[in-house]
Each structure stands twice: as structure tokens, then as C-alpha cells.
Amino acid sequence: MCGITGWVSYSRNLSSEQETIDDMTETMAYRGPDDRGTWTSGPVALGHRRLAVIDLPGGRQPMTLDTPDGPLTLVYSGETYNFEELREELAGRGHRFTTGSDTEVVLHGYxxxxxxxxxxxxxxxxxxxWDGRERKLVMIRDRMGIKPLYYYPTDDGVLFGSEPKAILANPLARREVALDGLRELFAFVKTPGQAVWEGMREVEPGTVVTVDPNGLRTHTYWTLETRPHTDSQDESVAQVRALLDDIVRRQLVADVPRSTLLSGGLDSSVITALAARQLGEAGETLRSFTVDFVGQTDNFTASELRGTPDTPFARDMARAAGTNHHDIVLDSGRFADPEVRSQTIRARDIPMGLVDLDPSLYMLFKGVRQHSTVVLSGESADEVFGGYRQFFDPRAREADTFPWLMKFAEQAGDDGDILTADAVRALDLDRFVRDSYRSAVSGLQRLDGESDFEFTMRRMCYLHLTRFVRTLLDRKDRVSMAVGLEVRVPFCDHRLVEYVYNTPWSMKSFDGREKSLLREATADVLPRSVYDRVKSPYPSTQDLGYTEALKRHVQDILAKPSHQVFDLVSRDWAERVVKTDTRRISLSARCGLDRTLDLALWMDMYQPTLTLS
Structure with missing residues (x-):
């Protein structure tokens, strides 16, 4: 894991722009606390911040390979899990290596x-x-979009970075957010390539972007394709298990201690059980981490959304797997602190408004980072195997929109009440969502002979895998890297995604439960309590003190009549909610308070120009 950035300008020599590339690089110091490096040559300047995970002394970047026709210089973020096989193949083709890093393998592979x-x-x-042989920059992103990469075309080249903040540190980049960017913030719909900031783009998953003196072009090297599934149910269960065993084995490769995030749900328990077994065979003990809130497990109140607390199930799994287990217990008063909120917003560069989940995730990762550098997570299993409640809701299945939006509206309401009338008219979110949905399903392929029901479920899976999961993966990366923690996501291995996506829904839920295929494939490593547990999402605090703190902080903003946030948020709405008895504030209103604070702090930090026309 690392942070990368760069600047290509074909009309100038960037050797004189060292200060600017240093500024761009240092915006991501927390992504790479172990090392830094820059490289300039003529029209190109590259920057890198390193989090050392594999070959600690040998993976310094930018990394250059001299060829007879010009240098190849690489800045790389992430992990290549099959680098040892690729190194062997490349060595057989005459390549010689001087380090044990996956970075050098990728460079020789290029x-x-x-x-x-x-x-x-x-x-x-x-x-x-930077391909000096042809004076071109080639940017490549993984198939699922696990690692972020943004770019900003200029008149004579491009700026790029792992995060928007690196690009925004260059004077050429404008800090402007227009209507389409604002719609991304309020609609909970991820448009491929959209980076919120005007003029900035995101390298789409599975895509190559090439920049040369003739301009910019893109090429897609991977998409989620529809294919026939010929394996029986038993064969499918066996194949899923074989894939998971191989994926976890590959993702445990590191030269630093490894651990898992363990909620006690099916997804994280599967990863923990398999990782613990494999490390145990090598005589090592896996660490596992669970998040909880002060007093919440003892005073837990069941709701429709969360029926059980995580901690008891996580401890059952930890005992069964023999992990060195830690509870990271958070004080909700602490993550209501504006400073923690600011750190979270700065990590993401945008105010996504995921209520208390972002600051609590930030504090969880900060606690884990005190013990570990690499953790494996159960993230994305719900998208791959169909675990969300909307997969089993007939209304969501048949809705002519993104299925998760219906569940969001039921659970927390929408943002319509908090916005000013002018903002509602300008954003026109209903039209935006309709257009986005039509665009999203246009790439869906139907299998010959596929029943209407199976095609409906394929559409549900496709939308979650190509739209919804990308928001969660971005959140996971940005918040974890804000504390220098590498989070690996085994369920996003493209081989597993392709296989399970094309497995019929009748096999994915053969016993009528969510993620039946995953549960059956790993039944032998799970305690009965975890095997039988009904899905529960990432926990949210039930502490009324958190809502009280939100009210106080919004009241502070209301004391600033000219604050930019009231260009979007209704002052009347905010005044009404802060005067409401805390016990009577709905989840929707609490979400609105959170969103107001996120927007206000983001505006204070980034000073964006908002264009509402």
C-alpha cells in the first residue's frame, strides 16, 4: 500500500517544479509513513509515499528500469498476490531482479x-x-476498483494521484464542485469515472488510461461478463471453497504481522477461520480485531436493522479459530469530536455523509494500527454472494431503480428534508437517479434461456458489483490508509467474483437464506452460533450522547449565518431539529445532522466553489 502522484506537461521541463511535486506527494504522507521518493525527467514528475509490507528494504519508489530505448519508471500502490509466479515466468524470459518486491515484478512485467x-x-x-521509450504515461487500475486512482487532464498533459488531495495541491487544479459532483454526494449512486471535483476523473476499475503528446485515451481490459454456469450445486460449493483457500493463502503473504477484522458475522468469520488455519500450519497465531462501543454490548437494543450485537459472536469465532483477539472499544463521545470528523473527511476528500460509520471506522482502524500493519476484511461478500436484505425483498427486486436506495429510504429517510428548496430544484435527484440507473443496466448481459427471475437476480448482483461496492471499497481504502493500515479484501478476487456472479441465484440461496453458497462452503470451520447468525451490518452507536453532541455542533454552525453550508442545507430544518428533544429525534434527522456537519467541515477545509446552475 502506498500513495502515488505525478504530473506530465509536454510543454515544459518539470525539473524546475520540484517544490510542486513535493507538495503533491506530501499530501499523502499518511498513506506511506515508511518512505518517500520523487523523480523528474523532462516533461514528467512522479511522487511516491511508501507503506512497506513486502521486501521492506528493497521496494523503494519511484522505481526505474533502464532500457536501450529509454527509461521505464513506475509508481505503484497496492499488492500483486501472484508476483512470485510472475517473477519466475519473467526470469525464464531473461529478466533479472535485484529485489524481492512485487513492485519490481510489475515493472518488468510492463x-x-x-x-x-x-x-x-x-x-x-x-x-x-512513465514509458520513456514513447514519452507516454500509462495508468492502470485493478479490476474491482479496490485501490483508488484519479487524474485531471490539463492543456498539455495530466495530473494524477491516489487521492484528489494530491491533484488539488497543484495550482493547475481548480477546487470546484458542479451539479453532477454534488449529485454524487446526495444520491448514493456511484457514477463510473466521476470524481466529484469538476475537471477531475477517476480511472475506472479494469481500465488503462494512456496519455501522450496526442492526448488521452482509455482502454478497458476487464468487465463483469455473463457466462454459462455448468457446475452442480455440490461442485459449486467445492469450487468456492477451493478459491477461498487459495485467495486467503495468497493474501496472507507479507513481511509484517497479519490480522483480520472480525465482526462475528459470516463474512469476516470465514476469512478469520481460513487465515487462522493457514497461519497455524506455519506455527503462527493470527490476530483478530472487533469494534464495540462503550456499554453497547451490555445494553444492546435490538432493531429491525441490527438484531444482535457483534461482540459475543466474534468471541465465539476467535475461540474456535484460536486467534489472539482484541476488542477495540470506542467512546461515541470521542468520534463525535469535530477533530475526528475532520480527519475522516480529509481522508476521503469529500463529505459522503455515512453518519457515524466513517468516524467510528477511522477510530477502529487507528486502534488496529497500533498492533498491526496488514488486515484481511470480509468486505464485499454481501455484493458477491447476495447477502443484503434487498436481495430478498420483492419490492426491491422489481423496482426500476437501484435496490439499495429503497432500503436506505426505509431505514434513514432521504436528504430531501434537509436541503433548501433551491438545492432540491437544482440537483433534481430523481431525474439523476433514473438516468444513472438506465446507464448502469445498459451493460448487463442476459444468458440465453435465463428465466425472468434469474435475470432479475442477476441484475441485482450486477448493480451491487459494478456500482454499490465501489463506494464501500473507496471508503475502506481511504479511511484505512489515513492511519497507514493496509486492508485486504479477499472476496474481491476477480476469480471468485466472476465465478459466483455466474452461479444461478437458486444455488446462491439454495436453502432460502442469504449467502447459502458461502455458508455451506465453509461450514466446517465455523462455530454453530456464527453459522446460524442472521446478517447484521457494521454497528452504529446507540448512545443518545452522540446525538446530543451532533445537536451542539450544528448549533455552533447555526451561529454563523453566512456559512456556505446553508447554500445547500435548510437553516429552518437545522434550527427545528436542534430544538427537538434528543429522545424524539428520528434516525433520518440524526443522519441529517451528521450530513450537515460533514458538509460544513468539508467546506471549511477545502473552500470549494459550488456551482448550482
Whole structure:
């Protein structure tokens, strides 16, 4: 894991712009606390911050490979899990290596295969190669979009970075957010390529972006394709288990201690059980971490959304797997602190408004980082195996919109009440969502002979895997890297995604439960309590003191009549909610308070120009 950035300008010599590339690089110091490096040559300047995970002394970047026709220089973020096999193949083709890092393997792979190296990589990665042979920059992102990569075309080249803040540190980048960017913030719909900031783009998952003196072009090397599934149910269960065993084995490779995030749910328990077994065979003990809130387990109140607390199930799993287990217990008063909120917003560069989940995730990762550098997570299993409640809701299945939006509206309401009338008219979110949905399903392929029901469920899975999961993966990366923690996501291995996506829904839920295929494939390593547990999402605090703190902080903003946030948020709404008895504030209103604070702090920090026309 690392942070990468760069600048290509074909009309100037960037050797005189060292200060600017230093500024761009240092915005991501927390992504790479172990080392830094920059490289300039004529029209290109590259920067890198390193989190050392594999070959601690040998993986310094930018990394250059001299060729007879010009240098190849790489800045790379992420992990390539099959680098040892690729190194062996490349060595057989005459390549010679001086380090044990996966970075050097990727660089030699580019020399051998060019941009087609992307199709040979198994991992999570975002990297850029300056190809001095052809004076071009090649940017490549992993298939699922696990690692972020943004770019900003200029009149004579491009700016790029792992995070928008690196690009925004360059004077050429404008800090402007127009209507389409604002719609991304309020609609909970991820548009491929959209980076919120005007003029900035995101390298789409599975995509190569090439910049040369003639301009910019893109090439897609991987998409989620519809294919026939011929395995029986038993064969499918066996194949899922075989894939998971291999994926976890690959993702445990590191030269630093490894651990898992363990909620006590099916997904994280599967990863923990398999990782503990594999490390145990090597005589090592896995660490596991669970998040809880002060007093919440003892005073837990069941709701429709969360029926059980995580901690008892996590401890059952930890005992069964024999892990060295830690509870990270958070004080909700602490993550209501504006400073923690500011750190979270700065990590993401945008105010996504995921209520208390972002600051609590930040504090969880900060606690884990005190013990570990690499953790494996159960993230994305719900998208791959169909675990969310909307997969089992007939209304969501048949809705002519993104299925998760219906569940969001039921659980927390929408943002319509908090926005000013002018903002509601300008954003026109209903039209935006309709257009986005039509665009999203346009790439869906139907299998010959597929029943209407199976095609409906394929559409549900497709939307979650190509839209919804990308928001969660970005959140996971940005918040974890804000504390220098590498989070690996085994369920996003493209081989597993492709296989399970094309497995019929009748097999994915053969016993009528969510994620039946995953549960059956790993039944032998799970305690009965975890095997039988009904899905529960990432925990949210039930402490009324958190809501009280939100009210106080919004009241402070209301004391600033000219604050920019009231260009979007209704002052009347905010005044009404802060006067409401805390016990009577709905989840929707609490979410609105959170969103107001996120927007206000983001505006204070980034000073964006908002264009509402």
C-alpha cells in the first residue's frame, strides 16, 4: 500500500517544479509513513509515499528500469498476490531482479507485455508507468476498483494521484464542485469515472488510461461478463471453497504481522477461520480485531436493522479459530469530536455523509494500527454472494431503480428534508437517479434461456458489483490508509467474483437464506452460533450522547449565518431539529445532522466553489 502522484506537461521541463511535486506527494504522507521518493525527467514528475509490507528494504519508489530505448519508471500502490509466479515466468524470459518486491515484478512485467500486464495481475493495485521509450504515461487500475486512482487532464498533459488531495495541491487544479459532483454526494449512486471535483476523473476499475503528446485515451481490459454456469450445486460449493483457500493463502503473504477484522458475522468469520488455519500450519497465531462501543454490548437494543450485537459472536469465532483477539472499544463521545470528523473527511476528500460509520471506522482502524500493519476484511461478500436484505425483498427486486436506495429510504429517510428548496430544484435527484440507473443496466448481459427471475437476480448482483461496492471499497481504502493500515479484501478476487456472479441465484440461496453458497462452503470451520447468525451490518452507536453532541455542533454552525453550508442545507430544518428533544429525534434527522456537519467541515477545509446552475 502506498500513495502515488505525478504530473506530465509536454510543454515544459518539470525539473524546475520540484517544490510542486513535493507538495503533491506530501499530501499523502499518511498513506506511506515508511518512505518517500520523487523523480523528474523532462516533461514528467512522479511522487511516491511508501507503506512497506513486502521486501521492506528493497521496494523503494519511484522505481526505474533502464532500457536501450529509454527509461521505464513506475509508481505503484497496492499488492500483486501472484508476483512470485510472475517473477519466475519473467526470469525464464531473461529478466533479472535485484529485489524481492512485487513492485519490481510489475515493472518488468510492463517491459515484457506493456499495458497487457494488467491482465496477468492478481491483486489490488493502482499504478502509473512513465514509458520513456514513447514519452507516454500509462495508468492502470485493478479490476474491482479496490485501490483508488484519479487524474485531471490539463492543456498539455495530466495530473494524477491516489487521492484528489494530491491533484488539488497543484495550482493547475481548480477546487470546484458542479451539479453532477454534488449529485454524487446526495444520491448514493456511484457514477463510473466521476470524481466529484469538476475537471477531475477517476480511472475506472479494469481500465488503462494512456496519455501522450496526442492526448488521452482509455482502454478497458476487464468487465463483469455473463457466462454459462455448468457446475452442480455440490461442485459449486467445492469450487468456492477451493478459491477461498487459495485467495486467503495468497493474501496472507507479507513481511509484517497479519490480522483480520472480525465482526462475528459470516463474512469476516470465514476469512478469520481460513487465515487462522493457514497461519497455524506455519506455527503462527493470527490476530483478530472487533469494534464495540462503550456499554453497547451490555445494553444492546435490538432493531429491525441490527438484531444482535457483534461482540459475543466474534468471541465465539476467535475461540474456535484460536486467534489472539482484541476488542477495540470506542467512546461515541470521542468520534463525535469535530477533530475526528475532520480527519475522516480529509481522508476521503469529500463529505459522503455515512453518519457515524466513517468516524467510528477511522477510530477502529487507528486502534488496529497500533498492533498491526496488514488486515484481511470480509468486505464485499454481501455484493458477491447476495447477502443484503434487498436481495430478498420483492419490492426491491422489481423496482426500476437501484435496490439499495429503497432500503436506505426505509431505514434513514432521504436528504430531501434537509436541503433548501433551491438545492432540491437544482440537483433534481430523481431525474439523476433514473438516468444513472438506465446507464448502469445498459451493460448487463442476459444468458440465453435465463428465466425472468434469474435475470432479475442477476441484475441485482450486477448493480451491487459494478456500482454499490465501489463506494464501500473507496471508503475502506481511504479511511484505512489515513492511519497507514493496509486492508485486504479477499472476496474481491476477480476469480471468485466472476465465478459466483455466474452461479444461478437458486444455488446462491439454495436453502432460502442469504449467502447459502458461502455458508455451506465453509461450514466446517465455523462455530454453530456464527453459522446460524442472521446478517447484521457494521454497528452504529446507540448512545443518545452522540446525538446530543451532533445537536451542539450544528448549533455552533447555526451561529454563523453566512456559512456556505446553508447554500445547500435548510437553516429552518437545522434550527427545528436542534430544538427537538434528543429522545424524539428520528434516525433520518440524526443522519441529517451528521450530513450537515460533514458538509460544513468539508467546506471549511477545502473552500470549494459550488456551482448550482
Amino acid at each position: 517491459q515484457e507485455w506493456g499495458p497487457a500486464v494488467a491482465g496477468r495481475l492478481n491483486g489490488m493495485y493502482a499504478f502509473a508507468v
